Amino acid sequence: MxxxxxxxxxxxxxxxxxxxxxxxxxxxxxxxxxxxxxxxxxxxxxxxxxxxxxxxxxxxxxxxxxxxxxxxxxxxxxxxxxxxxxxxxxxxxxxxxxxxxxxxxxxxxxxxxxxxxxxxxxxxxxxxxxxxxxxxxxxxxxxxxxxxxxxxxxxxxxxxxxxxxxxxxxxxxxxxxxxxxxxxxxxxxxxxxxxxxxxxxxxxxxxxxxxxxxxxxxxxxxxxxxQAPLSIAVWLGTTSFILSIIGLLFVIIRRIVEPSSSVFGWASLICIILLFGGLQLLCIGILGKYIGRIYMQVKQRPIYIIKEKK
Structure with a gap:
């Protein structure tokens, strides 16, 4: 049976x-x-x-x-x-x-x-x-x-x-x-x-x-x-890097073309720093989530502990 x-x-x-x-x-x-x-x-x-x-x-x-x-x-x-x-x-x-x-x-x-x-x-x-x-x-x-x-x-x-x-x-x-x-x-x-x-x-x-x-x-x-969150983090990092390069080139070219032009204000600079800093923290957080799960796995702790069984 x-x-x-x-x-x-x-x-x-x-x-x-x-x-x-x-x-x-x-x-x-x-x-x-x-x-x-x-x-x-x-x-x-x-x-x-x-x-x-x-x-x-x-x-x-x-x-x-x-x-x-x-x-x-x-x-x-x-x-x-x-x-x-x-x-x-x-x-x-x-x-x-x-x-x-x-x-x-x-x-x-x-x-x-x-x-x-x-x-x-x-x-x-x-x-x-x-x-x-x-x-x-x-x-x-x-x-x-x-x-x-x-x-x-x-x-x-x-x-x-x-x-x-x-x-x-x-x-x-x-x-x-x-x-x-x-x-x-x-x-x-x-x-x-x-x-x-x-x-x-x-x-x-x-x-x-x-x-x-x-x-x-x-x-x-x-x-x-x-693994999509990790891929998203990679794309965010890549996009941020490309945008920062474009921004840097823009500042250099503008300085060459208009030597007397003033540098952009602190407000826009702080906004850019906060944007890229936030993206970096987001990517680090996603990576940390996966590393944390690896950490718990390699410790090989039991999934549960039995106190009583009948």
Whole structure:
């Protein structure tokens, strides 16, 4: 009998966990030809999320398991830890807030059973209920990253997906410290089919993903899967250099043609200095961003640290 592992990263989700488990159980119990295991990952929650996981484990120790971090390492670390812990022939990643409809699980499994696909993902076709500004930024992120990166990231794609063991092992083989799973899932390849659905609101609690956190996450995705910012820095530097040469020639020629002409005022000189100084700092900052990621990678720190595992 094949086994399906359900990986559920959690951060401050004490209200959602008791609702998530029975909702998913109602669906997976219809999948009689599968052995099911749950892997909840407590990402350093400050509420009673761990207590809820322990409670579920005590009720069904053979079916429900959990991993608890020593502190908050972020969702990417939680997802990676869950994939490492999962032992199933098939692995599905789900959010605990039930924004990932459990009703798709049987269809996902049936499609994988055809052998035509290695992964069945999901894609939101709208963002009803979310702030318009946040939705706008999300749309622009997918537009930008797909223009500057060779790795295609499907707009609206969720982490909610069911994968074969072969694909999971491929994802786990990427040991990078700074992880952007949406890009990694695409980069490893394998044939993927996406199921579309309309946005579903959280069943309980509030999201921890503020606009600022999403923006930083988007920047991580861009620097992880594109060298375009470095190319932009090179072009900005080249343009600045050419403009400065043209300006220098203009001043020299003007001085030769009109020896009595006065030198341009301090205001224009300061503006030019600020312009080129700002461009230099921008380019150095972009370069520093990439060097910083290299620095974190070569230190070989663990992606997460486990405090408790059952």
């Amino acid at each position: 094949s086994k399906l592992s359900i990986v559920v990263p959690c951060y401050n989700e004490e209200e959602s966990i008791p609702l998530f488990y029975p909702a998913v159980e109602k669906v997976v119990r219809q999948m009689n030809d599968l052995q099911i295991e749950y892997w909840f990952v407590n990402d350093g929650s400050s509420d009673n999320s761990l207590a809820e996981m322990r409670k579920l484990h005590e009720q069904n120790p053979e079916r429900v398991h959990y991993v608890s971090f020593s502190r908050n390492f972020g969702k990417e670390a939680g997802l990676y830890a869950g994939l490492q812990a999962a032992t199933g022939d098939y692995v599905v990643v789900m959010d605990v807030d039930l924004q990932d409809p459990p009703e798709f699980l049987p269809q996902m499994y049936e499609l994988l059973q055809t052998g035509e696909y290695d992964c069945i993902g999901t894609r939101r076709v709208d963002r009803t209920g979310e702030a318009k500004f946040k939705s706008f930024l999300s749309d622009q992120f997918y537009h930008v990253i797909n223009r500057i990166s060779q790795t295609n990231i499907v707009p609206g794609a969720r982490d909610y997906r069911m994968m074969t063991r072969q694909m999971v092992d491929a994802v786990l083989s990427l040991k990078e410290y700074n992880r952007f799973s949406k890009g990694i899932f695409s980069w490893v390849g394998f044939k993927t089919k996406y199921l579309d659905y309309h946005n579903v609101e959280r069943v309980a609690g509030e999201t921890d993903w503020s606009t600022w956190k999403l923006f930083k996450y988007a920047m991580d995705g861009i620097t992880d899967f594109s």
